[in-house]
Each structure stands twice: as structure tokens, then as C-alpha cells.
Amino acid sequence: MNRPQPRTRHHLPKRTVSIIGTGSYVPEKILTNAELEKLVDTSDEWIVTRTGIRERRIAAEGETTSDMAAKAAIAALENSGVGAEEIDLILVATVTPDMFFPSTACFVQTKIGAKKAACFDVSAACSGFLYALEVAQQFITSHTYNTILVIGADKLSSIVDWKDRNTCVLFGDGAGAAVLRHRGGGHGVVATHMGSNGDLAEILHIPGGGCKSPLTAENLGQSLNTIQMNGKETYKQAVTAMLGAANSVLEQSGLGFDDLACIIPHQANLRIIEAIASRMNLPMDRFMVNLDRFGNTSAAAVAIALDEAHRTGRMQVGDYVLLVVFGGGLTWASSIIHW
Numbered sequence: 001m002n003r004p005q006p007r008t009r010h011h012l013p014k015r016t017v018s019i020i021g022t023g024s025y026v027p028e029k030i031l032t033n034a035e036l037e038k039l040v041d042t043s044d045e046w047i048v049t050r051t052g053i054r055e056r057r058i059a060a061e062g063e064t065t066s067d068m069a070a071k072a073a074i075a076a077l078e079n080s081g082v083g084a085e086e087i088d089l090i091l092v093a094t095v096t097p098d099m100f101f102p103s104t105a106c107f108v109q110t111k112i113g114a115k116k117a118a119c120f121d122v123s124a125a126c127s128g129f130l131y132a133l134e135v136a137q138q139f140i141t142s143h144t145y146n147t148i149l150v151i152g153a154d155k156l157s158s159i160v161d162w163k164d165r166n167t168c169v170l171f172g173d174g175a176g177a178a179v180l181r182h183r184g185g186g187h188g189v190v191a192t193h194m195g196s197n198g199d200l201a202e203i204l205h206i207p208g209g210g211c212k213s214p215l216t217a218e219n220l221g222q223s224l225n226t227i228q229m230n231g232k233e234t235y236k237q238a239v240t241a242m243l244g245a246a247n248s249v250l251e252q253s254g255l256g257f258d259d260l261a262c263i264i265p266h267q268a269n270l271r272i273i274e275a276i277a278s279r280m281n282l283p284m285d286r287f288m289v290n291l292d293r294f295g296n297t298s299a300a301a302v303a304i305a306l307d308e309a310h311r312t313g314r315m316q317v318g319d320y321v322l323l324v325v326f327g328g329g330l331t332w333a334s335s336i337i338h339w
């Protein structure tokens, strides 16, 4: 007996996934190292030598993560020529959601008018944008969705202890976005890698505010609702994890470091990027760096850097581009994109 062959999406060939447009947004207010000298016992010289950061952007009073994310999304939609009504799914990577729920992605949906989109947030700290990119890729390769808006957005100024010089000099606010679709022609994501190590959660975390330590006057008094970080250990883990993630996607794709036209790393600390460049034996001009102007904007950092690299012509059609990130969790991820 001839069995019927249903034409479901499971029978379709896998599709490649391309970034067809990018956008970003940073708040107007600039906070310089000189201004931080007035808040905590620090100096421009210490911050620049140890981190490479010169200034960062701080959200205006009342400006939320979804406000910034929506502005980045609108820029990415304009850049891609895609209308908000065409978006099937909105993913927002963030650790500073407007509220515990609804998701920040739902707030973005209503702000940009993406009526048919499904929406949810992705939590992977600074690695969130690449985690969300990988989730989006799975939906597109499987023919579940055609057009996905991926956003990395964070308002770290809302979770920083402004009395703690160990952390408050490092972070800033902003958002970056990308529109993903199958484009064909050999373009798109070539290889991806994600990894995590929950054993090291405590070297970079916010202990209070969740169900484990709900916000009480006592917890607030101990600043448990702000970022706590073991800087030295984070630094070491970041270098090792980002190199491992980069090697993994190179191995999968059969490419070498020399084949990469542009590397867009997480923007946490210039010394971390220099250490990676030196171990890859690549010149620093191959790396996109903008942390001097924006500091570490968590999930937004690599997305803002991607948009800047795209708009300034850092990558040309046919180039191989490596994105590589690291964050709390611990988490790390990498992607090679054939631009």
C-alpha cells in the first residue's frame, strides 16, 4: 500500500540564516571617567589602564530596557527594509527586564507594532545576544518562522552599586538588534557554539531580588540587588572561555583565524580582547572595539558592536565574521557568519 507523504515542514531542507539588517541605540547621557572620580575613589588613569573604558552611556530617568530595545529594533528594521508586521518572533536578551513579567519582548512588540510576533526573553547575561541568535537560527532552519527580530538590551545602571568602585566603572546602558531571515546564496551563519558552567555562578551574579533572596529592607541595605563580581577570576575565565568558543566554531567550519575578516568580541575589557588577539596571533585591527565609548553594556555589547561594524563597512559581502561572547552563568558563545 502506498502511504501518503505529507508535505510538512519536517520534510523541507534545512535553511541557512542571515542577518539582513542591524540597528542600535545608546542613551544621550555620557558619564565620563572624570565624573566617576567624583562618585567613588577612582581615577581616569586607573580605569583606562585596567579596562580601556573612557566613558559610558546612562539611560535617562524613566527610560527602560524596552524603550532602548524598541529604538534599536526600529533602526534594524529600517536597515533591513522589513516591516514590523512581518516579524514572526521577537527575542530580547537581557538581565535587566522592565519587569519580572511580562517579558521585555512583549513590551517591545507593542512599542514597534509587531502584531503577529510571538515574544519571549532570553537570560544568558552578557552572552544573551548570541544565545538568542542561536535560538532564532533553530526556528528559521526548521521552517517554523521566516523573520525574527533578535535584540540584546540592558540597563546596567539600574543594577550597579554606585558606591562600589570595583564594578560601577565598568558598565553602561544600550541596545542592539538584528533582523534574521533565510537569504540563500551561501550567506549566513556557518557555525555556532554555546557553553555554560553553573559551578562558577557566584563569581558574577546578583544574589538578591529573585525568589532565593526576595527584596527586603535588609537585603537592600546589603546591596544584594546589585552586581557582585570577582574581577580577577572573571577575567581569567573570560579569556579561556572565549578562546575555546572561537576554536570550536573554527573547527566546525574548517576555517582558520587568518580567514576571519572581522572579529566582534564581547566588550567588557580591552585587556581581555588584547589577550585573545595575542593568543590568536592576530593584529588588534581585526577586532571591533567600542568599549572605550560605551563600557560593558552586557547583552547589548556585541549587538551594538555588530551594528557599528556593519554600518562602518568593517565587513564586506563574502567575509567571514566571528562573534564571541562571555558572561555571567557562566555562559559563553560564538558564531561564524559568512557575510
Ligand code: ACO
Pocket: 041, 042, 043, 046, 047, 050, 051, 125, 126, 165, 166, 167, 169, 204, 229, 231, 232, 233, 234, 235, 238, 268, 269, 296, 298, 326, 327, 328
Ligand atoms: N579605581 C581604583 N582602584 C580600583 C578600582 C577602581 N575603579 N577598582 C578596584 N580597584 C583597586 C582594588 O581595590 C585593588 O586594590 P587593593 O590592591 O588595594 O586591594 C586594586 O585596584 C587592584 O584590583 P584588582 O581587582 O586586582 O584589579 P585588576 O587588575 O584585576 O582589574 C578589573 C580589575 C578591571 C575588574 C579586571 O579584573 C577585569 O576586567 N575583570 C573582568 C571583569 C569583567 O569583564 N566583567 C564582566 C564580564 S561578564 C559580563 O559582562 C557581565
